[in-house]
Amino acid sequence: MAEAKAFHAHDHTGCRGAALAHAEAVARDKGLRFTPVRRRALEILLEEHRALGAYDVLERLSADGFGAQPPVAYRALEFLVEHGFAHRIRRLNAFTACAHPGDAHAPAFFICESCDSVAEAPAEPVLTALRKEAAHIGFTVSRMNIEAVGTCPACAAGSPA
Amino acid sequence: MAEAKAFHAHDHTGCRGAALAHAEAVARDKGLRFTPVRRRALEILLEEHRALGAYDVLERLSADGFGAQPPVAYRALEFLVEHGFAHRIRRLNAFTACAHPGDAHAPAFFICESCDSVAEAPAEPVLTALRKEAAHIGFTVSRMNIEAVGTCPACAAGSPA
């Protein structure tokens, strides 16, 4: 339950701060360059537990004085995804901040079709089932996307977020 | 093993014929209009166990005398997906013929990054695991996408398809 912050009231300021701090720490450890655009892009994604399109992010970045062309956003987002600070949701052509930074994780995304919130939950059992299927057919999985569309608890209860 | 035809030599003519026959039968049963464009679109997808972009399909359709504008392809593909004759692979922005027509199924897709073949495997266990995860967070799953990228057995063995 603590696993799906998107669907419940929570200390989101802490949530955001922790993610940012984590990213900073990892960057220091691994010698990554957590530059201003990249940092700002992550902050933008962290504002809500939703997924933002690259162009949405771009708009905000350029409003903040960064470049105004698509590669500016795509590159920053690519960096975040590459290092596990964000995830790409293919179903939405969008990106979302990682909600479980630090844990090595195989995330599953639960997308509410009525309020657009996106929850990330650890999905080891799902991954296990998938790898088993893959093993049957001799396939080696290197990356995967697990995305479910449906209804979040708030919307199911009649009080969309 | 029989489940991942894309990765093994098989009677693909039969494979294709069966899928087409199945679509025809379902259309008859359900009173759907399996029109020439729709049929041709399915044939095109059935040519290989790969995923084709809408514009690839469009190109072939228009070469065959059908309309040359995007909606022609998108509509035919939408019809096929809607009725379970094809699937959309979000990761690739592409479509592939259903490899297990008839079975009510929750498919997982295994995409080989070296030869581009796409295998579809039944993924009920994966869906079950996913639903369980969803239940934890109070989410109701209505649809899901499970897409894995990796290496198919042929490519792993050094003989790309």
Added chain:
DNA sequence: CATCTCTTGTTATGTTATTACATTTCTATT
């Protein structure tokens, strides 16, 4: 036949993503 619905086709436009290249910033080495 009249009518209604579904399907097809076209034009136009919107949205998402990448390529290519110039410039700047950082890092490492001298």
Added chain:
DNA sequence: AATAGAAATGTAATAACATAACAAGAGATG
């Protein structure tokens, strides 16, 4: 500190994917 190489940023241009809106045709229903 100077400098060479690598990484990051910025821009312009374009490619790739997708939908909206509307007119015309084909099929079903009375």
